[in-house]
Amino acid sequence: MTDQLQGRKVAVLAADGVEQVELTEPVKAIRDAGGEVVLLSLESGSIQAYENDVEPKDTFDVDAEVSGADPSDFDALLLPGGTTNPDHLRMDEAAVSFVKRFVESGRPVGVICHGPWTLVTADVVRGRTLTSWPSLRTDLQNAGATWVDEEVVRDGGIVSSRNPGDLPAFCAAIVEEFSRSSATAGA
Numbered sequence: 001m002t003d004q005l006q007g008r009k010v011a012v013l014a015a016d017g018v019e020q021v022e023l024t025e026p027v028k029a030i031r032d033a034g035g036e037v038v039l040l041s042l043e044s045g046s047i048q049a050y051e052n053d054v055e056p057k058d059t060f061d062v063d064a065e066v067s068g069a070d071p072s073d074f075d076a077l078l079l080p081g082g083t084t085n086p087d088h089l090r091m092d093e094a095a096v097s098f099v100k101r102f103v104e105s106g107r108p109v110g111v112i113c114h115g116p117w118t119l120v121t122a123d124v125v126r127g128r129t130l131t132s133w134p135s136l137r138t139d140l141q142n143a144g145a146t147w148v149d150e151e152v153v154r155d156g157g158i159v160s161s162r163n164p165g166d167l168p169a170f171c172a173a174i175v176e177e178f179s180r181s182s183a184t185a186g187a
Helices: 020-032 084-090 093-104 116-121 134-142 164-180
Strands: 009-013 036-041 046-051 055-061 076-079 109-112 152-155 158-161
Touching: 009 020, 009 093, 020 036, 020 046, 020 055, 020 076, 020 109, 020 164, 076 093, 076 116, 076 164, 084 093, 084 116, 093 116, 109 116, 109 164, 116 134, 152 164, 158 164
Parallel strands: 009 036, 009 076, 076 109, 109 158
Antiparallel strands: 046 055, 152 158
């Protein structure tokens, strides 16, 4: 355990269908580095995580609804994948607005697998280079991004990775990127 993220508050935006390991591994890395994690979702209660999009795994208690969350209360944002999770998020006006305002604030974002769908809907990828699950390539390119097939890509505060196999590199990269932002949440 380190104190690299001590004093930093990280929003994790996820819904039913989140890929469990893409939620749990980054959250563990953030917490192990001393960061505080707040799970935001579309509704209060809990969300259902899955493995490989089809096998139900654990449920996770939601800390707050995204509709009542203020991006300025957080130092960083994590968008895990799974195909169903970002599909739910990109259909929700409050979630898309939160993501758009967060990215426009210049604070760091970590996004993996199908997570960039929410960034596409928020119209914040134009002119950026990202990676993702391969099927999002066309979506990202049509939204004005450059897509590359790399383990981790950093561009303007957005750290992206392709899939669960990239999690060790992704987790290290988000902790490093999130540590670069000043701890200003709630200030």
